[in-house]
Amino acid sequence: NAGVTQTPKFRILKIGQSMTLQCTQDMNHNYMYWYRQDPGMGLKLIYYSVGAGITDKGEVPNGYNVSRSTTEDFPLRLELAAPSQTSVYFCASSYATDPNQRLFFGEGSRLTVL
Amino acid sequence: QKEVEQDPGPLSVPEGAIVSLNCTYSNSAFQYFMWYRQYSRKGPELLMYTYSSGNKEDGRFTAQVDKSSKYISLFIRDSQPSDSATYLCAMSPNSGGSNYKLTFGKGTLLTVNP
Numbered sequence: 001n002a003g004v005t006q007t008p009k010f011r012i013l014k015i016g017q018s019m020t021l022q023c024t025q026d027m028n029h030n031y032m033y034w035y036r037q038d039p040g041m042g043l044k045l046i047y048y049s050v051g052a053g054i055t056d057k058g059e060v061p062n063g064y065n066v067s068r069s070t071t072e073d074f075p076l077r078l079e080l081a082a083p084s085q086t087s088v089y090f091c092a093s094s095y096a097t098d099p100n101q102r103l104f105f106g107e108g109s110r111l112t113v114l
Numbered sequence: 115q116k117e118v119e120q121d122p123g124p125l126s127v128p129e130g131a132i133v134s135l136n137c138t139y140s141n142s143a144f145q146y147f148m149w150y151r152q153y154s155r156k157g158p159e160l161l162m163y164t165y166s167s168g169n170k171e172d173g174r175f176t177a178q179v180d181k182s183s184k185y186i187s188l189f190i191r192d193s194q195p196s197d198s199a200t201y202l203c204a205m206s207p208n209s210g211g212s213n214y215k216l217t218f219g220k221g222t223l224l225t226v227n228p
Contacts, residue, residue: 004157040122040220041220042118042120042202042218042219042220042221043158043202043218045216090157090158092157100148100160100163101146101148101163101206101216102160102163103150103158103160103216105157105158105159106157107155107156107157108155108156108157
């Protein structure tokens with residue numbers, strides 16, 4: 001099983017550029033999430049989705065957009081990149097009814113904005 | 115006061131040592147407690163899951179929750195170099211289906227020296 005796959009793994013952007021981080025999962029999970037992880041700051045939820053066509057903001061949504069047109073895919077769009085968006089981005093997914101609330105994470109996308 | 119406090123370390127121990135990792139929290143609504151392990155340049159993976167107060171053991175790992183003190187711990191016995199990773203605590207007020215309400219600690223970086 002591939003699990004959660006993120007692309008690209010690394011990217012350097014210039015200030016003001018836009019890009020999309022791709023995320024796909026093959027476990028038929030209902031829920032998908034985007035987190036960012038800054039050094040020494042833990043994981044912060046950006047956006048999440050409880051199913052195709054449904055998305056909602058997390059703790060730090062400003063400067064980002066998402067869509068969920070299929071169960072498998074949950075891309076994260078960065079518009080007008082800023083240095084504050086330099087971070088490691090993790091996509092995750094989970095079963096809605098998993099009593100252990102287990103999140104399955106991708107390997108991360110390292111983004112640098114210069 | 116932050117909702118979840120976790121000492122970022124770093125923590126360095128010799129192989130075979132008993133390791134104690136801890137988190138404190140302020141939100142009394144938290145009922146579900148998790149520990150995730152994150153190897154360098156990888157996504158986090160669920161290590162332990164506990165509900166309410168008490169202990170849970172899995173091999174060399176023991177998770178302990180003291181709700182009266184709002185304090186959770188992860189103990190690693192006979193630590194191995196392969197245990198070297200960042201350990202993140204996470205907690206939630208609800209069971210499965212509400213993973214977007216997970217609150218993560220900042221993570222503790224552990225190094226086990228051979």
